[in-house]
Amino acid sequence: MRSDEAVNFVARCAAPGEVEGLIEEYRSLTRSYGFAGCACGAWVGIGRRRTARFFFNDWPKSWLDLYMSRNFMQDDFIVAESRRRMTPFLWTEISAERKLNRQEREIHAAFKAYGWREVFAVPIHGPAGYHGLLTLASFAPRRLSVEDRALLHMISLAIHHRCRGAAGATVPETAPLTPRETECVQWVADGRSDAEIGRRLGVSTATAHFHIESAKRKLGVRSRIEAVALLILRGEM
Secondary structure, eight states: OOHHHHHHHHHHHHSSSOHHHHHHHHHHHHHTTTOOEEEEEEEESSGGGOEEEEEEEOSOHHHHHHHHHTTGGGTOHHHHHHHSOSSOEEHHHHHHHSOOOHHHHHHHHHHHHHTOOEEEEEEEEOGGGOEEEEEEEESSOOOOOHHHHHHHHHHHHHHHHHHHHHHTOOOOOOOOOOHHHHHHHHHHHTTOOHHHHHHHHTSOHHHHHHHHHHHHHHHTOSSHHHHHHHHHHTTOO
């Protein structure tokens, strides 16, 4: 793929039109690097409200059936690694750097047994815990130059953003917290009990508890930890 091809593709992703043709063009561009399968998806939300979806996926059906039937997504080390990285990476790179746990080793063995030899992953992060990921998989070893990575990164970001917009995948809306509810959750993050929060704010323990529980209901979470995490992700702490 030449740089002008990548730039033209990005421009087409930004223009009005059907997304299906762009997905096919993306597949064609990535096949030129020897990648036999690609998938684009996202996770939205936090805790029990966290949902996942694919925007497109052309993995071989036999592999997709195996992946879904064994719930590999739950412990996929590529997915886990993408949560803590901002830039693209190769499966072989993290396999060498990361100490895999038992579940991850099982998935790694299944990957190799199926015939996969390389995966190029492009992590994408957005507000309120939004996490997107594109993966390109190959049955043969792949070597990518710095320029190759940059071009694949650029077109992957473009097709992901276009698919996300077309699918309407957004961060779930929640009711706004009152200033006092936010303040109470901030003190929870500081490790304070209801009684300590009440003393600091000049209210009763029961009132402090009421504000925290109200914040949890509005945020749609079940625990105080989730409430703190969601406010951090929303940039309110």
